[in-house]
Amino acid sequence: MYTAIKNVSKGLMAAALGLVLVLTGSAFKSEKTSKLERYQFRYTGPSLSQADVEEETYWTHDESAPVCDNEQEAACTITVYKSFVNEGTTPTLKSSLNISASNAASTAYVSGSSDNTMDIINRSAE
DSSP: HHHHHHHHHHHHHHHHHHHHHHHHHHHHHHHHHHHHHHEEEEOOOOOOOOHTTTTGGHHHHHHHOOOOOOOOTTEEEEEEGGGGEOOSSSSOOGGOOOEEEETTEEEEEEESOOOOTTTEEEEEOO
C-alpha cells in the first residue's frame, strides 16, 4: 500500500511540475508574440479636424514614427492590435477600428477606438 501511495504522489508531482512549465513557457511566448501582433500608425491627414482624425485612411503605417509628448491636443500616433489591420506590404487600418476623436481648441486628438488595447499618443498643438 505504501508503494501505491508513493507512486500516486510521484505522478501528481510530475503533473504539477509539467503544468508549471507549460504556464511559464506560455507567459513568455504571449508577451513576445503580442509585440509582433501590434502595428503603429502615424496621423497624416489633411487637417486636425475631428472628422479627419477619425478617418482610418488618414493614418499611415509607420513603425518608426516620431516621438510625441502625449498631450491631448492633436493626433499623432496609435498602436493597434493586428485584427484591426489589413496586413500586407503596406498595412492599413480597417474601418472596424472606429477611431473616436475629441476636440481641444481647433484641433482634434484621438480619444478611443474599438481596440481597447490601443496605445494612443497625442501631441501638443503646433
